[in-house]
Structure formats: C-alpha cells, structure tokens
Amino acid sequence: MSIYDLQNANYRYQEVLALDSVTCAIERGERIAILGANGSGKSTLLRLLDGLYFAQSGSVSFEGRELNEESLQDENFVYEFRKRVGFVFQNPDVQLFNPTVFDELAFGPLQLRWSRKQIIEAVDIMLERMNLMHLKHRVPHRLSGGEKKRVALASVLMLDPEVLLLDEPTAYLDPKSQSQMIDFLVECQHDKTVITATHDLEIVGDIAERCIVFEEGRVAQSGTPSQILGDESLLRRTSLIHEHRHRHGSDVHKHPHLHKFHTHIQGSVSRIRPLTDSPGSP
Amino acid sequence: MFQRRSRFGFLERTIADLAEILDHAETAAQSSGNAGLVQQLDPRVKVCGALVLIVAAVSTTHLWMTGAVFLFSLLLIVLSHLSLRLYFKRTWLGVLFFTGLIALPAIVTTPGLVILQVPLLHWAVSKQGLTTAFRLLARAETAATITMLLILTTQWTHVLKSLRYFYLPLLVVTILSMTQRYLFLLLQLTKNLLDARSSRKVGQWSVSQQRELSASVLSVLMSRSLFLSEEVYLAMQSRGFTGEIHLLDDFSFRWRDWLSVVILITVIALLFLIS
Amino acid sequence: MHIPDGYLSPSTCTVMFAGAIPFWYVAIQRLKKVLNARLIPRIALLSALSFVIMMFNVPLPGGTTGHAVGMGILAVLLGPWASMLAISIALAIQALFFGDGGITCFGANCFNMAIAGSLVAYGVYRLISASASLASPRRIVAAALAGYIAINVSAFFASIEFGVQPMLFHHADGSPLYAPYPLYISIPAMMIGHLSFAGIVEAVIAGSLVAYLQKTDIELLRITAPGVSDTEPAIPEAIVINLRPLWLILAALMVLSPLGLLAAGSAWGEWSAEDLKNPEIRKQITIASRNMAPPENPPTGLEMLSSFWTAPMPDYAPSIVKSPQLGYLLSALFGTGVILLLWFLFSWLLERIVSVSLRTPKS
Numbered sequence: 001m002s003i004y005d006l007q008n009a010n011y012r013y014q015e016v017l018a019l020d021s022v023t024c025a026i027e028r029g030e031r032i033a034i035l036g037a038n039g040s041g042k043s044t045l046l047r048l049l050d051g052l053y054f055a056q057s058g059s060v061s062f063e064g065r066e067l068n069e070e071s072l073q074d075e076n077f078v079y080e081f082r083k084r085v086g087f088v089f090q091n092p093d094v095q096l097f098n099p100t101v102f103d104e105l106a107f108g109p110l111q112l113r114w115s116r117k118q119i120i121e122a123v124d125i126m127l128e129r130m131n132l133m134h135l136k137h138r139v140p141h142r143l144s145g146g147e148k149k150r151v152a153l154a155s156v157l158m159l160d161p162e163v164l165l166l167d168e169p170t171a172y173l174d175p176k177s178q179s180q181m182i183d184f185l186v187e188c189q190h191d192k193t194v195i196t197a198t199h200d201l202e203i204v205g206d207i208a209e210r211c212i213v214f215e216e217g218r219v220a221q222s223g224t225p226s227q228i229l230g231d232e233s234l235l236r237r238t239s240l241i242h243e244h245r246h247r248h249g250s251d252v253h254k255h256p257h258l259h260k261f262h263t264h265i266q267g268s269v270s271r272i273r274p275l276t277d278s279p280g281s282p
Numbered sequence: 283m284f285q286r287r288s289r290f291g292f293l294e295r296t297i298a299d300l301a302e303i304l305d306h307a308e309t310a311a312q313s314s315g316n317a318g319l320v321q322q323l324d325p326r327v328k329v330c331g332a333l334v335l336i337v338a339a340v341s342t343t344h345l346w347m348t349g350a351v352f353l354f355s356l357l358l359i360v361l362s363h364l365s366l367r368l369y370f371k372r373t374w375l376g377v378l379f380f381t382g383l384i385a386l387p388a389i390v391t392t393p394g395l396v397i398l399q400v401p402l403l404h405w406a407v408s409k410q411g412l413t414t415a416f417r418l419l420a421r422a423e424t425a426a427t428i429t430m431l432l433i434l435t436t437q438w439t440h441v442l443k444s445l446r447y448f449y450l451p452l453l454v455v456t457i458l459s460m461t462q463r464y465l466f467l468l469l470q471l472t473k474n475l476l477d478a479r480s481s482r483k484v485g486q487w488s489v490s491q492q493r494e495l496s497a498s499v500l501s502v503l504m505s506r507s508l509f510l511s512e513e514v515y516l517a518m519q520s521r522g523f524t525g526e527i528h529l530l531d532d533f534s535f536r537w538r539d540w541l542s543v544v545i546l547i548t549v550i551a552l553l554f555l556i557s
Numbered sequence: 558m559h560i561p562d563g564y565l566s567p568s569t570c571t572v573m574f575a576g577a578i579p580f581w582y583v584a585i586q587r588l589k590k591v592l593n594a595r596l597i598p599r600i601a602l603l604s605a606l607s608f609v610i611m612m613f614n615v616p617l618p619g620g621t622t623g624h625a626v627g628m629g630i631l632a633v634l635l636g637p638w639a640s641m642l643a644i645s646i647a648l649a650i651q652a653l654f655f656g657d658g659g660i661t662c663f664g665a666n667c668f669n670m671a672i673a674g675s676l677v678a679y680g681v682y683r684l685i686s687a688s689a690s691l692a693s694p695r696r697i698v699a700a701a702l703a704g705y706i707a708i709n710v711s712a713f714f715a716s717i718e719f720g721v722q723p724m725l726f727h728h729a730d731g732s733p734l735y736a737p738y739p740l741y742i743s744i745p746a747m748m749i750g751h752l753s754f755a756g757i758v759e760a761v762i763a764g765s766l767v768a769y770l771q772k773t774d775i776e777l778l779r780i781t782a783p784g785v786s787d788t789e790p791a792i793p794e795a796i797v798i799n800l801r802p803l804w805l806i807l808a809a810l811m812v813l814s815p816l817g818l819l820a821a822g823s824a825w826g827e828w829s830a831e832d833l834k835n836p837e838i839r840k841q842i843t844i845a846s847r848n849m850a851p852p853e854n855p856p857t858g859l860e861m862l863s864s865f866w867t868a869p870m871p872d873y874a875p876s877i878v879k880s881p882q883l884g885y886l887l888s889a890l891f892g893t894g895v896i897l898l899l900w901f902l903f904s905w906l907l908e909r910i911v912s913v914s915l916r917t918p919k920s
Binding site: 078079086091098108112113141142 | 307308311437438439442459460462463464466467470510513514516517518519520521522523524526528529530532
Binding site: 292295296299300303306307310332333336337340341343373377380381385387388391392393394395404405409410411413414415417418420421422425426429430432433438441451453454456457458460461462463464465467468469472489492493496497499500501503504505507508510511512514515518519523524525 | 561562563564566567585588589594595597598599600601602603604605606608609610612613614615616617622630642646647649650652653654655656659660661723728730731732733734735736737738742761762765766769770773774777848
C-alpha cells in the first residue's frame with residue numbers, strides 16, 4: 001500500500017483552483033521533490049498531505065485512510081498521524097510560535113503527553129545533535145534565519161516522524177546555511193519518506209530520486225531528476241528556468257540558465273555547466 | 283511652534299519610539315543573562331517580591347517607607363551589576379518628566395497653608411501641594427524602579443511562566459506568551475515599513491498624506507496579523523495541538539531562593555512594625 | 558490614559574481589580590466554551606496589533622499627534638469578550654515589560670480601556686450597523702463612532718477614578734494622598750484631550766481598517782454581524798439589534814449619576830444670575846477661573862434670558878423629593894426614559910416611512 005495516495009484531488013482557495021485533479025501515489029521510503037514555480041500548487045499539496053487542508057473533491061489518503069475532517073477528529077488517528085508526519089513550514093516565523101527554543105522543541109512531546117523528565121532529556125539530546133545548545137533559552141526574535149530553520153527542523157524531528165514534508169527548506173537562507181541544510185537533509189533521510197517542495201533546481205539531485213513537476217495546480221510531468229532537469233522545454237514552460245539576456249563586454253547573448261557563473265570567450269559559446277551533471281563536476 | 287513639530291513628525295517619532303522599544307528588549311535580554319545577585323533567583327520569588335515591594339511603596343502613607351523601599355531597590359540594582367546610568371536615562375528621568383508634569387500644577391491648585399506666591403501670576407504654592415507632589419513623584423519612581431529591576435534581571439518568558447503559580451489561567455499565560463513572541467515581529471515589520479517610506483520622503487508631507495500613510499501601514503499590519511494567526515494555527519495543528527494546553531518549565535527552588543524569601547518577609551515585617 | 562502607580566489609593570485599586578475580575582472570568586469562560594483553538598493565535602496576534610496601535614503616533618491637524626488603543630477595530634474583529642482579553646494582555650505587556658502603566662492600577666487600566674472600552678465599542682457598533690450588509694459603508698461609520706465613543710467613555714472612567722482621590726484620601730494636614738486633582742479638574746482635563754484628539758484617532762483607525770477589510774477580507778466582519786448578507790442591502794422588516802451591552806452601560810451610568818453631587822460647587826460656566834450675586838459662589842468661581850473674579854453685576858443678557866424658561870425639575874431635584882441623591886437618580890431615570898420614548902417613536906416612524914417606500918412590486 002502506498003503511504004500517500006491522491007485521486008483527483010481538488011482544492012480551491014478563494015477564486016483560484018490551487019490543485020486541479022491531482023492524481024499520484026507516493027511509496028514508503030521514497031524521496032520526492034515537488035517542483036514548480038511559486039503559485040503552482042506545491043505548498044497546497046503539502047498542506048493536504050499533512051491534513052491541514054482537505055481536498056474539496058477527490059481524495060487524499062494516508063496508508064489507505066482518507067484524510068478529511070472526520071478522520072482528523074478521531075483522537076487516536078490524530079495522535080498517530082501527528083507523530084508520524086512532520087511538516088517544516090517555509091516561513092520559520094510561523095513555525096516558531098513558542099516563547100523560547102527550549103519550549104519549541106518541547107512542544108511536540110508535550111502535546112503527545114511525554115513525561116517531564118523524558119521531555120527535558122530528549123530536548124537536550126536534540127539540541128546537542130543540531131548544535132543548538134547555546135541557544136536553548138533564546139527567544140525566536142533573536143535568532144538568525146539559519147538558526148530559525150535549524151530550530152524548526154529540530155522541533156519537527158523531536159518526534160522522529162516517518163514522513164517529512166519540507167516546504168522550500170532553503171528559502172530565507174544565505175548560501176552557507178543553504179548548503180548546511182542540504183547536507184543535513186541528505187544525512188538524516190535514512191528510511192524516512194521525504195517530500196520536498198522547492199523551485200531550487202540545484203538541490204534536487206541531492207535530495208530526491210523522483211521529481212513531480214507542477215504547473216498551475218496540475219501535474220505536468222513526473223520522472224527522475226536527470227530526466228526532468230534535462231528537459232529544457234519543460235523547465236522553461238513551467239517557469240523553473242527562464243531565458244535571459246546579458247552582456248559580456250560588447251557582446252550580448254541570451255540563453256536559458258540558472259544564473260550560474262560562466263565565462264564568455266569572444267565569439268564562442270559560453271561554458272555553462274549542464275544541469276544534469278551532479279554538483280562538483282567540472 | 284507647530285511648524286517645528288512637523289519636522290519631527292509622526293514618522294520620525296514613531297520610528298524613534300519603535301527603535302527604543304526594540305533596544306529596551308535587547309538590553310533586558312542581555313542583562314538578565316548576566317551573573318548578578320537578583321538574576322540568580324527563582325523567577326517566582328522575583329515576581330512575588332516585586333509585587334510585594336510595589337504594593338508596600340505605593341500604599342504606605344509614610345514617605346520614609348517609600349524611601350526605604352527605594353533604597354532597598356538601589357542596593358539590589360548595584361548587587362546585580364546593573365548600570366545606574368542606564369537606569370537614570372531609561373527610568374528615573376522619564377518618570378520625573380512625566381509625573382513631574384502631572385504633579386506640578388498640584389503645587390498651586392491644592393488648597394492649604396500658603397508658603398509662597400508665584401510672582402506675576404499670583405498663584406499660591408501650598409505646603410500640602412508640595413507634599414502631595416513630592417509623594418506622588420516618590421511613589422512613581424519607586425514603583426518604576428522595582429518593575430524595571432524585575433525586567434532587567436529575569437527572562438521575560440520566565441516571568442510569564444511563573445505567573446502560572448499565581449493562579450493565572452493557563453489559557454491566559456499561553457496567549458500572553460504568544461503575544462509577546464509575535465509582538466517583536468510586528469514591531470520590526472512596522473519599523474521596516476516606516477523606514478522604507480521615510481527614505482522615499484521628499485520634503486514635507488501634508489497632514490492628510492501623513493494620515494494616509496498611517497492608515498496604510500496599520501492596514502498592512504492588520505493584514506499580516508490576521509494572516510500570521512491563520513498560519514500559526516496550522517503550524518500548531520501540525521505539531522499535534524488539539525486544543526489542550528500544556529506548559530513546561532524548569533524552575534527549581536534553591537537555598538538562595540529560600541533565603542531571599544526570608545529576607546523579604548523580614549524587611550516587610552520590619553517596615554510595618556516601625557510604621 | 559495609562560494610569561501609573563501611585564496615583565490611585567490601594568482601596569481604589571482593589572475595587573477596580575474586583576470590578577475587572579468578573580469580566581475577565583466571563584471572557585475566559587466564554588473563550589473556553591467557544592474554543593476553537595483557532596482563537597488563541599488570533600487573539601495573540603491582534604493583541605500584539607493593539608500594542609502597536611497604542612504606540613503609534615497618528616498625525617492630526619496642527620502638527621500634533623495622538624494615540625489610540627484599538628478598541629474599535631478589535632471589538633469589530635473579535636467581539637467584546639475576546640477583545641477585552643486581547644487589550645488586557647497588551648496592557649499587561651506594556652505595564653510589566655515596558656513600565657507603561659502601573660502594576661497596582663492594572664485593574665483600573667483594564668477596566669477603563671479593555672473592559673468598558675470593548676463593551677461600549679461593541680455595543681455602539683452593533684447598534685449603528687444593525688443589519689446593514691457586510692459591504693455597507695454604514696459599518697465604517699459605525700466602527701468609527703464606536704471607537705470614538707468607547708475611548709471617551711474609558712477616559713471618563715479614568716478621570717472619575719482620578720478625581721475622587723483627593724476627596725476620599727487625604728493626609729491629616731489636608732494634602733491629598735494620591736492623585737491631587739478633584740473631579741472638576743480631572744474630568745475636563747482628561748476629556749478635552751480625548752474628545753478632540755484621541756477620540757478622532759481611534760475613530761479614524763477603526764473606520765479605515767473596517768473599510769480596508771471590506772475590500773480585502775470581508776468575511777472577517779461576519780464574526781460580529783451574524784445572519785447578515787454579503788452584498789444585498791438588507792430590508793429592515795424588524796430591526797434586530799443586540800442592545801444588551803448598551804442597557805448595561807446605560808444602567809451603570811444612571812447609577813453613577815449621583816456622583817455629580819460630589820462635584821464641588823457648580824460646573825464652570827453653568828452659573829445662574831443668582832450665583833453671580835452670591836459671595837460664596839463668587840469666591841469659588843474666582844478660584845476655578847485662575848483667580849479672575851466675575852463681573853460685579855451679572856451681564857444683562859444673562860439675567861434676561863435666564864428667566865426665559867423655567868425647568869420642571871430645576872437642579873435635578875423634583876420638588877417633592879427631599880433627598881438630593883434620590884432626586885438625582887430619579888431625574889436620571891426620568892430623563893433617560895424620555896429619551897428612549899422619543900427614540901422609539903422616531904424609529905417606529907422611520908420604519909413606517911421606509912416600508913411604505915419599499916412596497917414596490919418585486920420581480
């Protein structure tokens with residue numbers, strides 16, 4: 001049985017059809033990247049997968065059980081579901097609603113009624129693991145962007161969920177923090193089902209084995225990272241890359257690219273690192 | 283006179299006020315982490331102590347008792363390595379100005395034994411007026427000193443959690459904490475919005491332009507507040523919140539705290555016995 | 558109008574706390590019943606908004622600025638009870654964390670601004686907006702008026718709390734122990750600033766924010782407008798208004814009316830021709846007028862006009878009633894009753910006119 005099964009799921013937000021007849025299945029242990037430009041429906045999909053929004057028509061099922069208002073009122077189901085599925089929001093200020101880092105990490109276990117001693121110990125262990133011990137009593141307002149993201153991730157990982165839903169994990173981060181985040185995600189993903197929504201094509205190869213591309217609420221394409229990243233027309237159509245004009249000295253040329261560094265030798269085509277190569281190759 | 287005020291118009295003044303608030307929060311956060319005497323005490327002792335001292339200072343009819351509490355606070359300030367200069371600038375001067383302004387007319391409006399006449403205006407300054415004004419000032423300064431002492435030596439989140447022990451409902455403590463958490467976000471957002479507008483300002487703005495700006499800034503703030511509240515609700519649900527609130531604190535009473543309680547009780551008892 | 562520590566006596570503070578606690582209790586109970594955990598972040602965020610509003614300098618004509626509290630908009634968005642809590646929380650943070658407003662008089666500050674403010678704002682808003690559609694401009698006016706009246710009622714309560722201090726609490730030598738200004742100074746001193754500045758700011762903020770919501774997220778207005786349509790203008794078959802909070806306030810004001818007796822002497826400017834001839838009263842007038850004595854003979858115009866109308870109940874004391882306090886109360890009841898009768902008559906007439914004009918054949 002797939003861990004997630006969507007059948008013609010629709011979701012309308014005010015006047016906009018955010019998800020349009022989405023059908024797909026996600027298997028246990030898969031690492032999936034949901035790709036799409038802003039507004040393509042990625043965030044909405046994640047929220048449906050976390051039982052925060054409910055499909056207005058069609059269905060979204062978790063291990064065979066449909067996620068709707070009724071099932072999310074069943075106390076036992078909710079208890080299990082919230083323990084097993086963790087969601088890291090795009091905007092860390094939304095996620096960090098507790099007074100201090102300590103409280104944030106303790107929130108999940110508190111809701112699940114762990115004992116006081118268990119919680120305090122578990123929080124300390126996680127703080128060490130994520131290198132956050134020096135921020136234990138810090139208020140969220142005084143954390144940097146990268147620290148906030150780490151705290152957000154740590155607080156979700158406290159319950160050791162089997163499914164991780166990540167909404168733009170590299171957003172709000174400077175390049176160094178971004179690569180730290182990616183490293184961490186790659187590390188901790190053993191035997192978890194990880195579904196990441198992003199429009200950052202550079203990280204896709206590291207974090208996913210399968211990509212699903214969204215366009216205006218619909219599934220445009222599905223495939224491996226190399227298949228998807230090699231399909232330039234798809235990427236352009238779905239606004240994941242764009243064509244762009246610029247100058248080198250007196251020459252003007254245009255090509256589709258991801259704003260990567262490249263040099264231009266007079267008259268010849270510039271050396272752009274192809275998207276399908278894995279990072280680190282020349 | 284009004285012309286000059288517009289130059290330091292609402293935009294500049296609001297930005298300045300905001301900067302001061304954010305700065306105060308930063309100072310409080312830092313100083314409450316320092317290793318001073320009062321910082322080391324349990325928050326519950328501090329909150330209770332502050333309350334008791336304020337009530338004592340404010341409700342007494344004897345000025346010397348207010349003075350005694352003030353001196354006691356001064357001692358605690360020094361022992362907690364807090365900057366007296368900062369205190370002067372932030373607290374004492376402000377209260378002097380504010381309360382002084384309110385209390386000043388009382389010197390001439392209060393009926394009683396006339397001590398002197400203000401030249402030219404022929405207003406009568408009475409002894410009762412002077413005593414009243416001075417009493418008011420002393421109380422205001424002492425209360426403000428104690429409140430500031432509490433804030434500069436105790437993490438705000440600890441203050442809130444300790445209120446639980448004084449029978450404040452869990453729901454209220456939770457909302458209080460969340461308000462405080464998001465307050466700084468909103469304050470920063472407000473400052474950013476105003477800074478952005480301020481940098482685009484050319485020349486003087488008319489009053490209606492200024493009012494339009496305030497209305498639009500407040501509209502953005504309201505939108506953001508409502509949006510954030512919905513998102514936060516989703517985030518809470520996602521982490522397992524179903525409506526029941528739970529709180530966890532790591533307070534523990536140590537010998538220091540017991541000693542402080544004893545000292546506090548002794549001081550208060552003494553004051554009452556003497557009066 | 559945040560009252561700092563030291564201005565109110567301990568007994569006043571205790572009384573005000575005692576007055577506030579039942580309202581807080583009811584608000585929390587209602588919240589727990591309705592809860593809807595969604596309200597927790599909403600109240601928290603709007604409380605933070607209220608805090609920002611309180612410290613926002615809003616420009617006014619003449620180069621001055623004023624401050625509002627946010628009672629108008631919060632009452633519209635949250636209803637009276639949640640708004641009460643939200644504003645109390647904002648005041649708590651101001652008092653505790655920023656030292657703005659006292660700890661001992663926190664009960665008084667909350668009673669004035671959070672409790673009375675929210676109830677009055679909600680009552681006025683509901684009364685005036687009635688069953689107007691959510692998009693109706695009437696709601697903007699209703700919110701603005703609600704804010705204006707509410708903040709002035711708060712200021713009024715604060716001024717009374719200030720003003721009774723010198724009368725009730727003084728030292729053996731006659732000096733006031735706490736706030737030193739009697740009612741005849743404290744009331745005008747506070748009310749002038751709020752009627753002309755703070756009230757306008759509160760009105761502008763409430764009105765403009767409601768207008769903004771009507772364009773961006775109109776459904777939020779439904780919380781305090783149950784059973785009202787979105788865009789179709791409502792035809793008033795029967796005007797359904799929740800008047801309960803308003804009655805409570807009216808009743809409270811009537812009961813408090815004998816306080817008027819406490820005001821020493823006569824109100825400034827309300828002297829009769831006889832008063833101007835009476836040496837005792839002349840002395841009072843002099844003191845109250847910055848030591849400027851009134852003219853020896855009352856102006857002829859004043860004398861002429863003062864005999865124009867003889868009131869049925871001169872000085873609020875019906876001749877048959879001997880006790881001045883009872884006379885005051887009876888006058889209040891009578892006066893209010895007359896106003897209410899006139900209002901009902903007016904609205905009945907209005908209804909008849911409206912329904913006649915609307916009785917056109919509908920498709």
